[in-house]
Amino acid sequence: MAEIPTGKIGTGTLNRRQSGAQAELQARRYLEDAGLRFVAANMRVRGGEIDLIMRERHAWVFVEVRYRRNNAFGTAAESITIHKQRRLLLAAAVWLARRGESLETSPCRFDILAITGCRVEWLVNAFGA
Template identity: 75%
Template sequence: MAEISTGTNHADYVNRQQAGAQAEDRARRHLENAGLRFIAANMRVRGGEIDLIMKDQHTWVFVEVRYRRDNAFGNAAESVTPRKQRRLLLAAAVWLSRQGGSLDTSACRFDILAITGNRLEWLQNAFGASG
């Protein structure tokens, strides 16, 4: 009897998930080595997620970690679209409100840590509430 494909390759999904987790671990280590303090990871709210929340002295740092195996479809940093930025801003606003703050009253910034292949690029203050 012939094998029928379900159309889903779970091994590829797990490998992508593992690659993403490894990229986030690498990003966290890089940021901690640069002096930032880890606060939380993978904070999810309806409509958005923040990969890493760090503290740089008195500034909250919301970090989007992007991984690309290569540049075939653009580098990792280019994949943070305006729509994704809005979702990150929303998630950060919710998180800050739970801490008794807001985007207007708290010192915060939005960084992108992009990993393309083995190249790591840290874009500090990559975007903000004004876009």
């Protein structure tokens, strides 16, 4: 696993991509500590992306990781729109289809791991197909 920089780089703070990567690594570790097994990260398809794909016993767990420095404009969890949910469902359906599975035949769920400041909120089965 690649090392993710923390703190400041050069003369500024972490850029958006770096802070996102750091949040995803924190989320992955959090979920692994909770007993989930890591499968893949940043799976992209046309029209959607899944931040983390984990396995819990026999179920696929598709995880959207959201990070906000503070809640001045709402919490990280509140930033998941219905449009984003549809994009996650699409990406999961494509990922499963590549394995000969589907949302209808495979046990799976969609979780949100929201990080607002230092607060971590894990929303299990946050939305469904």
